[in-house]
Amino acid sequence: MPNAVDLRRTAKRRLRHALVWSKARRGDLVSQLMLHERLDDPYPLYEQMRAAGPVYRSSMGLNAVTSHELCTRVLRDPAFSRRNEEPQRVTPPGEQGPSGDSSFLQEEVSDHMRWRRLVAPAFRPRKIGDYRRRTEEVAHRLLDAALAKDDFDLVTDYASPLPITVISELLGLTDVDVEKFAHYGLITGKAIDGIRSTRQANEFRTAVRELDELFAGLVRRRRAEPGDDLVSELLKPQGDQALPEREIVGTCQLLLTAGFETTTNLVSNVVLRLKENPEQWEKLVADPGLAPAAAEESLRYDPPVQYSIRVAREEFDAVGQTLPADTVLMLVLGGANRDPEVFGNPHRFDITRSDATSHLAFLSGAHYCVGAPLARMEADVALKVLAERAPGLRQTGRPTRRPTAALRGLLHLPVTA
Ligand code: HEM
Structure with a gap:
């Protein structure tokens, strides 16, 4: 039986949803995005926002920025925070933000710098070289199984299990249930758009609790018996600095969820674009050394993370427009990555372009x-192995999109080799 608090929350969500719906009908572009009306192709919407000026002021209180220059300035300026100080104002319109988020994305800057210093060694070039060999093995094993079938799903048979296996092993988890992890990824990814129902709130809480338990157990085991993995590394004090156990568990959760859903989306997005542009796929097949460039162009053209929220701590000038403190900015990375001021012919997908790396993905x-x-290395391996072993890859059905505006990627892409 739902209690009074649940009923109140449900009523509030319905009210907000109705508000977003009505704003979308009246032409509010951010509301249209949030209602997933443009999930297949949000890019024309971003162009409409760009046409409105450097900051598109949505009637829902979010201010969308598609200018590459302004996005970069905001991201580099400590006068803008990503801290969710006032959840109702920072969360995308119509929805309640995910609760129970212990991620360091929300932490204060001084703590955040300390945390980054402790985590960074896991992603140094020598380590990435070690992970590369294992990633190649996993990619070949997955393709052995996929190519043995007449048709396969590029996402569930390849793009999803590859980064899940790599990040799990990096963290020290073995024999993980790939499907269960993919489910966690879907739930936590969807929550970034906001919680829309009691069912979704419960699913999110359950996923966070289960991951908490999983990593708390792993931390206990590694404390007793250290191994050659990231959790064992994080348990070692660095000088006089050590991460408390609660933070290690939070870090594992963050690395896991940030680490595979996005990479899965990168690999599926790039394969879809290459199949839509057969001459680009042929270039890759002829020269698999183009795989890193193809991944980079996909990060620019179709970034897995479409926007990031920042809040102004003080009044600021947005290219001639003075905006007050507490202004909430929606930095539209998918729009900034197609800013004609920075990228020539921005709507053309071209794996040989020279300016792709200026993206903000x-x-x-x-x-x-x-x-x-790590993401770059995984995408490089995934594409190279695919182009070498399945040069005749063909799409056999319509792709299915993930139902989120913030994270862009596919749930399914039916193909045959
Ligand atoms: C194509 C794949 C990926 C994309 C597009 C991507 C994108 C992003 C973006 C846009 C942010 C900033 C979020 C914000 O401030 O709003 C971010 C932060 C982060 N990502 Fe990734 N990511 C990818 C892969 C990974 C992987 C493989 C890992 C780890 C294994 C990872 C770990 C993190 C972490 C820990 C942060 C927080 C950094 C901080 O706040 O200092 N990401 N990522």
Whole structure:
């Protein structure tokens, strides 16, 4: 039986949903995005926002930025915070933000810097070289199984289990239930758009609790018996600094959820674009050494993380427009990555372009993605192995999109080799 608090929350969610729906009908572009009306192709929406000026002021209180220059300035300026000080104002419109988020994405900057210093060694080039060999083994094993079938699903048979296996092993988890982890990824990913129902809130809480238990157990085991994995590394004090157990568990959760859903989306997005542009796929098949460039162009053209929220701590100038303190900015990475001021012919997918690396897919500034070197290596291996072993890869059905605006990727992509 739902209690009074649940009923109140449900009523509030319904009210907010109705509000977003009505704003979307009246032409509010951010509301249209949040209602997933443009999930297949949000890019024309971003162009409409761009046409409105450097900051598109949504009637829902979010201010969308599609200018590459302004996004970069905001991301590098400590006068903008990503801290969720006032959840109702920072959360995308219409929804309640995920509760129970212990991630360091929300932490204060001084703590955040200390945390980054402790985690960074896991992503140094030598380590990435070690992970590369294992990633190649896993990619070949997955393709052996997929190619043995007439048709396979590029996402569930390849793009999803590959990064799940790699990040789990990196953290020290063996024999993980890949499907269960993929389910956790879907639930936590969906929550970034906001919690829309009591059912979703319960699913989210359960996923967080189960992951908490899983990693608390792992931390206990590694404390008793250290291994060659990230948790054992994090347990070692660095000088006079050590992470408390609660933070190690939170870090594992963050690395796991930030680390595979996004990479799965990168691999599925790039394969879809390559199949939509057969001449680009042929270029990759002819020269698999183009795999890193193809991944980079996909990060620009179709980034797995479409936006990031920042809040102004003080009044600021947004290219001639003065905006007050507490302004909530929605930095539209998918829009900034197609800013014609920075990218020539921005709506063309071209794996040989020279300006792709200026994208903001991994952000910029203090919160630049810690796992970017790992994601790049995994995408390189995934594409190279695929192009070499399945040069005749063909799409056999319509792709299914993940039902989120913040994270862009596929649930399914039916293909045959
Ligand atoms: C293609 C794959 C990936 C993309 C597109 C991506 C994108 C991003 C973005 C946009 C952020 C900033 C979020 C914000 O401040 O709003 C971020 C942060 C982060 N990412 Fe990634 N990421 C990817 C892969 C990974 C991987 C593989 C890992 C780890 C194994 C990872 C770990 C993190 C962490 C820990 C942060 C927080 C950094 C901080 O706040 O200082 N990411 N990522």
